Amino acid sequence: MRDFLSKTVTPIKPSGIRKFFDIVSEMEDAISLGVGEPDFDTPWHIRDEGIYSLEKGRTFYTSNSGLLPLRQEICNYMKRSQNLTYDPKHEVLVTVGGSEAIDIGLRAVLDPGDEVLIPQPSYVSYEPCTILAGGKPVIIDLKAEHDFRLTPQELEDAITEKTKVLILPFPNNPTGAIMEKEDLEAIIPVIEKHDLLVMSDEIYSELTYKGKHVSIASLPGMQERTLLINGFSKAYAMTGWRLGYVCGPQAILEQMTKIHQFAIMCAPTTSQYAAVEAMKNGDDDVAMMRQAYNERRRFLLHTFREMNLPCFEPYGAFYVFPCIKEFQMSSEEFATRLLREEKVAVVPGTAFGDSGEGFLRISYAYSLENLKLALGRIADFVERLRKEQGK
């Protein structure tokens, strides 16, 4: 028999998370801090709207781009949160999670050999999606000394004449880093000079703890060269509903819609009806969850500092990213031992790129009680390691 497998897909490594997941699922009584999704249930009024839509028999395809009322709500949200004006008919596409938008966005703009700048550590899909779209991923290693923000120099250094797209993954998973307005203003001249398209993944935009999130698309001259990706998963605790969206220039959206209509048809109808309710009446829920995350964030940061583990202050998402370089072992080794010896699961920084080496991603999408318990065990482990190593 022939080798049926694709020469493009076969070399792509499975997600580093998956490997760790397999070890964790063997252990029944492990406490996990490894989850990348909210611990809150979707607010009831949103779920209720989904149920209502099913009762009403709204079980058919929607238009390819998504329900018009939902696209309108998305535009209203962009207006009130970022003062950005998008046309709901031509500049918004509702997708199956933000992750579909990343995939089809790259496929719509890349030609073979085009380079895509991917700051890392970052979410696991940018690199494989770039490869699958025929592009060439170029990694920018973000630095702890810059609080894992992207600097103009780092950007400039990575650019070649083949560079087409910059992925901007902030607020960041796994580091919790954000790019503030000044940080964005600093890189814009470089982006304009080299005529780049920005794919801004702002899925955590509602979860920032130092002023309101600023989208790069809202800064002068940037809306026309930005694909702004967002979704409902993180803000409204709706991960399982699989619903995201992208706003951007009509010309690119048209091409993306083509791929979307052939590959996906439309995002889940029930989810779209629920999402309309989320955008109309969900602000209080978001505020409540943001406050809870912030309390846990302060607790974790305080506790890691008490342990004397270096940890920059993350102002976004729901992760802290402590440094474990003093123990002279790889992140994976540290995480594996922590799991075996203390039954606490965390994700090694390397699951999000080589530059995550020496760091751990700790999720605080857990109750404070849970976090206290887990952090107690981590503190014991760290103390034991230090003794072992004669510190």
Place this chain on the structure above:
Amino acid sequence: MREELLSIIEKNSRIDVKELAVILGVTEIDVINELQKLEEEGIICGYHTMINWDKLDVEKVSALIEVRVTPQRGQGFDSIAERIYKYPEVHAVYLISGGFDLLVSLEGKTLKEVSFFVSDKLSTLDTVISTSTHFILKKYKDHGTILSKKNEDTREKVSP
């Protein structure tokens, strides 16, 4: 910080000052001062414990009683409400809109005790026109807490 502090201790009044300071991002002195002020101003009125008595073998009967009264000149409903809320078995008294005037929440040891309270003490008050007693059969949710359900984490243990 005031509202955030209140929203935390409303759900967990046993949380200690040190932890409150950490999660609010302020000093312990700030927390102590603020709590004291809130108590002095009567905003914090007590620190209670939420108990699901159904899980014990202790006999307890709760009832909600709708009461229609004649308001009194110059005092409205206040003086009659006071006469009712002074009984220790009365848990709560609300003045409400709609078909009746006062909603009285009552807890007694037995059905008989509650009935006795209504027929002997409440109904006999001059200004009370009528009462209607509803015994509570089961509490599903109280003080924002769902009583019967355990929260289980059904998420995948590790995800990107």
